[in-house]
Amino acid sequence: MELDAAILSRIQFAFTVSFHIIFPSITIGLATAIAIWEGLWLKTRNPLYFQLAKFWIKPFAITFGMGVVSGIVLSYEFGTNFSKFSELTGPVLGPLMAYEVLTAFFLEAGFLGVMLFGWQRVSERLHFFATCVVAVGTWISAFWIIAANSWMQTPAGYEIIDGRFEATSWLEVVFNPSMPYRLMHMLLAALLTGTFVVAGVSAWYLRNNRDQDFAKKGLSMALWAALILAPVQALVGDYHGLTVKEYQPIKLAAMEGIWPEREASVPLLLFAVPDMENETNHFELKIPKLASLILTHSLDGELQGLKSVPADERPNVPLVFYSFRVMVGLGVLMIWVALLGLLLRRKERLYEHKGFLALVNLMIPAGVLATLAGWYVVEVGRQPWLVQGLVRTMDVVSPLPAERVLFSLTLFVLTYSLLLCVYLYFMAKLVRKGPPDREHLEQHLIGVNAPGFALEWVKDIKHQKAEA
Amino acid sequence: MDLALFYYLLLGFAVLMYVVLDGFDLGLGILYPWFKGEGERDHMMRSISHVWDGNETWLVFGGVVLFAGFPAAYSELLATMYTPLIIMLIGLIFRGVAFEYRFKSHRSKPWWDLSFFLGSTVAAFCQGLILGAVVQGVDAGAGATGALDWLSAFSVFTGFAVMVAYALLACCYLVLKSRGAIMARAAHLGRQLVVAIMVILAIVSLWTLMDNAEVRARWFDGLNFLLLLPLPLLSALFGWLLYKDLDGKPHETRPFWLAVGLFIMGFIGLVVGLFPYLIPHRLTLWQASAPDSSLLFLLPGILIFLPLICAYTLWGYRIFAGKVEDFEEGY
Numbered sequence: 001m002e003l004d005a006a007i008l009s010r011i012q013f014a015f016t017v018s019f020h021i022i023f024p025s026i027t028i029g030l031a032t033a034i035a036i037w038e039g040l041w042l043k044t045r046n047p048l049y050f051q052l053a054k055f056w057i058k059p060f061a062i063t064f065g066m067g068v069v070s071g072i073v074l075s076y077e078f079g080t081n082f083s084k085f086s087e088l089t090g091p092v093l094g095p096l097m098a099y100e101v102l103t104a105f106f107l108e109a110g111f112l113g114v115m116l117f118g119w120q121r122v123s124e125r126l127h128f129f130a131t132c133v134v135a136v137g138t139w140i141s142a143f144w145i146i147a148a149n150s151w152m153q154t155p156a157g158y159e160i161i162d163g164r165f166e167a168t169s170w171l172e173v174v175f176n177p178s179m180p181y182r183l184m185h186m187l188l189a190a191l192l193t194g195t196f197v198v199a200g201v202s203a204w205y206l207r208n209n210r211d212q213d214f215a216k217k218g219l220s221m222a223l224w225a226a227l228i229l230a231p232v233q234a235l236v237g238d239y240h241g242l243t244v245k246e247y248q249p250i251k252l253a254a255m256e257g258i259w260p261e262r263e264a265s266v267p268l269l270l271f272a273v274p275d276m277e278n279e280t281n282h283f284e285l286k287i288p289k290l291a292s293l294i295l296t297h298s299l300d301g302e303l304q305g306l307k308s309v310p311a312d313e314r315p316n317v318p319l320v321f322y323s324f325r326v327m328v329g330l331g332v333l334m335i336w337v338a339l340l341g342l343l344l345r346r347k348e349r350l351y352e353h354k355g356f357l358a359l360v361n362l363m364i365p366a367g368v369l370a371t372l373a374g375w376y377v378v379e380v381g382r383q384p385w386l387v388q389g390l391v392r393t394m395d396v397v398s399p400l401p402a403e404r405v406l407f408s409l410t411l412f413v414l415t416y417s418l419l420l421c422v423y424l425y426f427m428a429k430l431v432r433k434g435p436p437d438r439e440h441l442e443q444h445l446i447g448v449n450a451p452g453f454a455l456e457w458v459k460d461i462k463h464q465k466a467e468a
Numbered sequence: 469m470d471l472a473l474f475y476y477l478l479l480g481f482a483v484l485m486y487v488v489l490d491g492f493d494l495g496l497g498i499l500y501p502w503f504k505g506e507g508e509r510d511h512m513m514r515s516i517s518h519v520w521d522g523n524e525t526w527l528v529f530g531g532v533v534l535f536a537g538f539p540a541a542y543s544e545l546l547a548t549m550y551t552p553l554i555i556m557l558i559g560l561i562f563r564g565v566a567f568e569y570r571f572k573s574h575r576s577k578p579w580w581d582l583s584f585f586l587g588s589t590v591a592a593f594c595q596g597l598i599l600g601a602v603v604q605g606v607d608a609g610a611g612a613t614g615a616l617d618w619l620s621a622f623s624v625f626t627g628f629a630v631m632v633a634y635a636l637l638a639c640c641y642l643v644l645k646s647r648g649a650i651m652a653r654a655a656h657l658g659r660q661l662v663v664a665i666m667v668i669l670a671i672v673s674l675w676t677l678m679d680n681a682e683v684r685a686r687w688f689d690g691l692n693f694l695l696l697l698p699l700p701l702l703s704a705l706f707g708w709l710l711y712k713d714l715d716g717k718p719h720e721t722r723p724f725w726l727a728v729g730l731f732i733m734g735f736i737g738l739v740v741g742l743f744p745y746l747i748p749h750r751l752t753l754w755q756a757s758a759p760d761s762s763l764l765f766l767l768p769g770i771l772i773f774l775p776l777i778c779a780y781t782l783w784g785y786r787i788f789a790g791k792v793e794d795f796e797e798g799y
Contacts, residue, residue, distance in 0.1 A: 062568045068521055069564035073557045075531045079546025080553055086546075090539025091762040098536040098766050101529045102773040109525045110780045113518030114787060121787050164539075166759045398547040408554040415558055419565060426572055 003402035006394055009081040012409040014379070016073050018372060019416045023067035025371045028142060028187065029194015030060040031135040038128050047438050048217045053131075055214070055435035056198070059427055061116055066423055068109075070416075081405070085386060085396035092158055092165045092173060093148050100144035108137035139187065146186055150179035152387050153378070154247045160390075177247055181240035182378075188233040189374060192334060193367025195229060198222040200364030201431055203357040214435050216351050219360070223341035223350075230334040237331065238294065244381075245295050248388060249304040250313065251381035254320040256291050257281050258305040265300045266291040271325070274317040279307060315383040323376035330370035337363060471764070472757035475537035476744070478770065482533050484735050486526035487595075488637070488728055492516075493523050495638025497563055497588020498631055500581060502657055508650055509581060510571075515645040515792045517567050522781055524560065536766055541746040541756040549598050549618055556594035563587030589631065596630025597623045603676060603738065605748030622675060629668045633731065636661040640724040643714070645792050655718040659711055666707045669734060673700070676741060682749075683741040696740060703733040 034053050041049035075097065078086045086093075114122060114130040122130070157172025158165045167173050199222035205215035244252045253259075257269045259279050268290035272281040292301040306314050337360060344350040351357075386393040496512050503509055516523075534542040546553060562583045570580035600623030639658030643651055676683050687693055710726040713719045744752045757763070 058572075062572070065521075065565055065568040068524070069561040072524065072528055072560060075528050075535075076546060076553055076557060079531075079535065079542045080550050081547075083543035083547035085543075086535060087539050087543040090535050090542060091758040094532065094536025094539060094542075094758060095762050095766040095769075098529075098532040099769050101525065101532050102769050102777070105525045105528060106522065106773075106777040106781070109522035110777065110784050112521055113784050117518045118787055161759070167761050167765065170761075170765050398543075398550070400547065400550055404550060408551070411554065411558055415561060419561070422565070422569060426569055429572065 003406060005400045005402040005405050006397040008402060008405040008409055009397045009400070010393065012405060012412060013077055013081060015409070015416070016070065016077060016412055018375070019420070020067065020070040020074055021371060021375060022368050023063050023070065024138065024141070025186075025190040025193045025368060026063045026197060027060060027067055027194075028138040028190035029192070029367075030056055030063065030197070031131075031138050032191060033194055033198060034060060035128075035131045035135040038131050042124060042128055047441065048213060050441060051214050051435050051438060052218055054441060057116065058430050059197075062423065062426055062430075064108075064112065066419065073412075081398050081400070082386075082396055083398040085391065088164045088391060088396065089152075089387065090164075092151065092167050095167075095170075096144050096148040096151070096174070100141055100148075104137050104141035104144065108134050108141070111137070142187055142190070143183060146183045147174045147176070147179050149378075150182050151176050153182075153382060154178040154243070155387055155390060165387075178240075178243045181236060181243055184236045185233070185240050185374075186371075188229055188236060189367065189371045192226065192229050192233060193371055195222045195225045196334065196360075196363050196367045199226065200361050203360040204431065205434070206351055207354070207357045207361060211434055212351075219351070220345075223338060223345070223360075226334060226338040227342055230331065230338050234331055234335065237328075241295065245303070248382065250306060250309055251315065251320065251377075252295070253304060253306045253308075254315050254317045254381055255324040255377060256295075256303070257284075257317070257321050258291075258303055259307055260305045261308040262302050263305055264292070264302045265289045266295075266303045268294070269321075272321070274321050276311075276314070276317050313384060315381050320377055320381045323373040323380070327370050327373040327377060330366050330373070334363070334366060334370075471760060471767075472537075472754050474767075475533065475757065475763060476746075476753040479530065479533045479537065480735070480739060482526055482530040484732065486523070486530055487634075487735070488731055489519075489523035489526055491634045491731065492637040492641035492724075493520050494563070494588045494592045495634035495636070496641070497584050498592060498635045499638050499642075499654075499657070500585040500588075502653065503650065506577070511646060511650060511792055512642065513567065513570060513584070515641070517571075518788050519785065520564070520567060522784065524564070527560075536762060537758055538746055538753065538756040539758055541751055544747060544751070545602070549601065552594045552597050552601075552618055556591045556598070559587045559589075559591035559594065561587070563591065592631045592634050593627040596627035599630060599738075600624075600626030603742065603748070604679070605750075622679070625675075626672065629665075629672060632661055632664050632668060633734075636665050637724075637727050637731070639714075640710075640727040643718050644721055644724045647791055651718070655714040655723075658714045658718075658723065662707055662711045662714070665730070666704070669703060669707075673737070680741070686741060699733055699737050699740070703730060703737075706730045706733065 034056055037049045037053040037056070040046070041053060078093075111130040111133040114127065115134050118127060118130065151173055154177040155165075156176040157167055157169035159168050160166075198218050202215040202218035202222065205211045206219065241252070241255075244255070254274075256266065257272050257274050258266055259281070265288070267284075267286035267288045269281065269284055269286050271283065271285040273283050274281050289299045292303065293299055295301065295303060306317065340356060341350060341360075344353050344356055382388055384392050384394065386396060493516050496516060499512070500509065503512060531542075534545070564587070566580045566584035566587065570577060570584065573580055597618060601618035601620070603626070604620060604622050636658060639654040639661060642654035643658065646654065677687065678684075687696060706726050706729045710723055710730065713723045713726065742748065744754070746753055746756050
C-alpha cells in the first residue's frame with residue numbers, strides 16, 4: 001500500500017487529540033473537586049477536607065501539565081496538517097480559539113502558579129480564590145472549544161464569500177444548534193471522569209486498609225456526586241441525541257446501525273456486527289421498536305438510514321457503532337455503581353463491602369474511556385465531512401510529502417507512548433505515597449497563615465544570619 | 469485605525485512577549501550543562517516552575533492571533549515549516565513535563581535533567597530556524613510545502629543565535645533570582661554571552677542586508693538610515709551597559725531589563741525589514757488578513773482581556789518576587 005499523506009495526517013490528528021482529551025477531562029473534574037474541598041475546609045475547618053485538597057492537587061498538577069504540553073500541539077496542528085481547512089474556516093474558528101486563549105488559558109496559567117506554589121505566600125482566602133479561578137478557567141476553556149467543535153458539526157451564522165467562511169452572526173456561530181447540549185454533555189463527562197478517579201483511588205485505600213478517614217470521605221463524596229451526575233448525564237445525552245437526529249441523521253444511523261433509507265419502528269440494537277460492504281448488520285441482538293421510541297417518542301416513528309446517502313458520504317459504521325455502545329455501556333455502569341453505593345450506604349456497608357470496593361477501584365478509567373468513546377462517535381460519525389455537509393476532510397489536508405507526516409506521526413507515537421507510561425507511573429507513585437499526614441499539614445498551616453510579608457521577614461533573618 | 473495593521477502589531481506584541489518570557493525559561497534549560505550540581509539545578513527549576521506555563525501560553529496566543537487574524541498566512545506558514553515546528557513542539561513537550569516529574573522523581577532525576585535540557589535546546593533552536601526561514605522568505609508558491617526551504621546556512625545560524633539570546637536572558641534572570649555562587653556563575657557566563665550576541669547581531673544584520681535588496685532599500689533609501697540609526701546605536705549601548713553591569717558584583721535587576729531592551733531592539737530591527745509582509749515578497753498583512761467581521765468580533769476581547777492578563781501575570785510575578793529559596797515550598 002502506498003503511503004498517503006492525507007490519511008497519515010488524519011491518523012496523526014486523531015492520535016494527538018485523543019491523547020490530549022484524556023487530561024483535560026480529568027483536570028476539569030479534579031479542579032472543581034479541589035475548589036469544593038478547599039471551600040469546605042475554609043468553612044468547616046475540618047482537616048479532612050484540607051487533606052483531600054492537598055493530596056489531590058498533586059495528581060491534578062501532573063495531569064494539568066500533560067494537558068498543557070499536549071494541547072499546544074493541537075493549536076498548531078490545524079495549520080501544519082490541515083492548511084486549507086484553516087484558511088477556509090480561520091475567519092470563523094480563529095476568533096473562537098483566540099477567545100479561548102484570552103479568557104481561559106491565560107487565566108488558568110496565571111492563577112495555577114499561586115494555586116500550586118503560593119500556599120505560604122498568599123492568604124487562605126486568596127489561595128481559595130486562585131483555586132476557584134483555575135477551576136472556572138477549565139470550564140471556560142471547554143465552552144470555547146466545544147463552541148468551535150460544534151460549529152463544525154452544525155454550522156450556523158455564516159456565509160461563504162470567495163470560497164471562505166465568514167461569520168454573519170457570532171451569536172449563531174457560538175451558540176450553534178448542537179453547542180448547548182454538547183457543552184453540557186462534555187462538562188458532565190469531565191466531572192464524572194474526575195469523580196470516578198477520586199472514587200476509585202479512595203476505594204483502593206480502603207481495600208488496602210490505609211488512610212481510612214481520608215478515603216471514606218473521598219469515596220462518600222464521590223459517590224454522592226456520581227449519584228447525581230450519572231443519571232443527569234444519561235438525560236442530557238438523550239437530548240443531545242435528538243439534535244444529532246435532526247442535524248446529522250447519517251451519524252445517528254451509524255450509531256444505531258440503521259441501513260434502509262427510511263425505517264419505521266426501529267429496534268434498539270444491543271449488539272450487532274455492521275457490514276459496510278453488504279450494507280447490513282449480522283448477529284443482531286435487539287429490542288423491538290425501542291430506538292424509535294427513544295428518538296421519536298413514538299413506537300412506529302421513522303428514522304433515516306445509511307442507504308439514504310451514497311456510500312462515500314457514510315462514516316466508518318462499525319467504529320461509530322461500537323464506540324457508541326462502549327460509551328453508553330460505561331454510562332449505564334456508572335449509574336448502577338452509584339445506585340449500588342446508595343444501597344450499601346443505607347445498609348452501612350459502603351466501606352466494608354470488598355466486592356463493591358473492587359468494582360469501584362476498577363472504574364478509575366471508566367470516565368476517560370467513556371469520554372474517548374463519545375468523542376469517537378462525534379468525530380468519526382461526522383466523516384467524510386470536516387464541516388458537516390460543506391467541507392470534506394480529504395479536500396483540506398496540507399499537501400505534504402507522505403514521508404514527512406510519517407516521520408512526525410512516528411515521533412508523536414513514540415513520545416506519547418513514553419509519556420503515558422511515565423504519567424501512569426507517577427500517578428501510581430503519588431497514590432501509593434498517600435495523602436500528607438495531618439500533623440505535617442498543621443505545620444504547613446503556620447505557613448499558610450503567614451502571608452508573603454511574614455515569609456520575607458523570616459527569609460531576611462535567615463540570610464542575615466548566613467552572611468554574618 | 470486599520471484593523472489588519474492593529475492585528476499585525478498585536479501579533480508582534482505576542483511574539484515579543486513570548487520570546488522574552490519563554491526566552492529566559494527555555495534559556496535556563498540551555499544553561500543546564502553549565503550548572504552541574506543537583507542543588508543548583510533544583511534552584512534553577514524552582515525559579516520558573518510557577519511561571520513556565522503562563523509563558524508558554526504566549527506561544528499559543530501568537531498562534532491563534534495568526535490563525536484568527538491572518539488565516540492565509542497561518543495555513544501557509546505552518547504547513548511550510550512543518551518539520552521544524554513539529555520538532556519544536558516535541559521539544560516543548562519534553563521540557564514541559566520535566567517540571568512536574570523532576571521534583572517527584574529520585575532515580576530518574578538525571579533523565580528529567582536531560583529531558584529538560586534537550587527539550588529546551590531543541591525548541592529554542594527550532595524557533596530560531598523558523599525565524600531565519602521566515603526572514604529569508606520562502607520562495608515557491610503552492611509547492612513550498614514539499615520543499616526544504618527552511619533549511620539553509622542562514623536559518624541554521626539564526627537557530628544558534630536564538631539559543632545564545634535565550635541563554636543570555638536566562639543568565640540575567642538568574643542574576644535576578646539567585647544568590648552566591650549561582651549568581652556569580654550566571655553573571656560570568658552572561659558576560660561571554662553578551663559578547664557573542666553582539667557579534668551575532670552584527671552578522672545577522674549584515675547578512676540580511678547583503679542578501680536582500682528590499683531590506684537594503686528599507687535601510688538606506690533617503691533619510692531612512694538616519695531615522696533607523698537609533699536602533700543599532702541603542703543596541704550597542706544596551707550591550708555595553710549589560711557587559712559592564714554583569715561585572716564584579718553585578719547589579720541585580722538592571723541586567724535583565726537591559727537584555728529585554730536588546731531583545732526589543734533586535735525585534736524592531738526584524739519588523740523593519742519584514743513590514744508589511746507576513747511571508748516576504750508574497751503575502752502582505754492586508755492580503756492575508758481575515759474579514760472585518762472576524763477582526764471586529766475579537767477586538768473587544770483583546771481590548772478587555774489583554775490588559776487584564778498583563779495585570780494578573782504581573783501580580784503572579786510579584787507574589788513570587790525576590791530570590792528563590794532553597795527549601796520545600798508549595799503543594
